[in-house]
Amino acid sequence: MEPEGAPETALLQRKSFGARAARLLVLLLAFVCMVGFAAALAKATLVPQPGSVDLVHTNLHPGRSLRAYVDQPAFQDTVKQIGGNVLLGAPFGVLLPMLLPKARGAVRVVVVTALVMVAVETVQGLIVEGRAFDIDDVILNTAGALLGYVVIGRWLGHALHPRRRHWWHRWTRRGTEVPPGA
Numbered sequence: 001m002e003p004e005g006a007p008e009t010a011l012l013q014r015k016s017f018g019a020r021a022a023r024l025l026v027l028l029l030a031f032v033c034m035v036g037f038a039a040a041l042a043k044a045t046l047v048p049q050p051g052s053v054d055l056v057h058t059n060l061h062p063g064r065s066l067r068a069y070v071d072q073p074a075f076q077d078t079v080k081q082i083g084g085n086v087l088l089g090a091p092f093g094v095l096l097p098m099l100l101p102k103a104r105g106a107v108r109v110v111v112v113t114a115l116v117m118v119a120v121e122t123v124q125g126l127i128v129e130g131r132a133f134d135i136d137d138v139i140l141n142t143a144g145a146l147l148g149y150v151v152i153g154r155w156l157g158h159a160l161h162p163r164r165r166h167w168w169h170r171w172t173r174r175g176t177e178v179p180p181g182a
Helices: 017-045 064-070 075-099 106-127 135-160 167-171
Strands: none
Touching: 017 075, 017 106, 017 135, 064 075, 064 135, 075 106, 075 135, 106 135
8 A cells, every 4th residue: 555645667577476467577578579570680780681782882872762762763662662661660670679678768669779779780781691781761860769769668678677767867856846735
């Protein structure tokens, strides 16, 4: 029983056996989804494309590939290229705040996703035949992670893990609010 006037604890953050079991089940499901996502990411980005060797090129200039995607004659190809890269990053924005409480926050999700995607693109460009590093793919993947975080990842992260208490909260009223009439 919480004291009167205290903020209500989120359902999955409670100390009861049921809440702990539900939290464990949600985290296990998130972990399974992250492993599945990693496998799908590897399959989508690290599978050799020998027929494309003459067509691919490294792109270190932001916007160059985006312009090429938009200038394609078939709108469906544009949507597939841009939308596919955005969707490929979205699971990071949803799963990172759930699995790693310290990775919560839009900036942290963007930084972690960008670093992972730079690593994937680097491996893709250096090792995989018929693939190349493309900075625009990193940008689109990171935008997808930010979108996933804003739409659902932020909410899921807060539902599973209590709010962080930062050093600067010593000088703010956060967490020290006095209920009216006290």
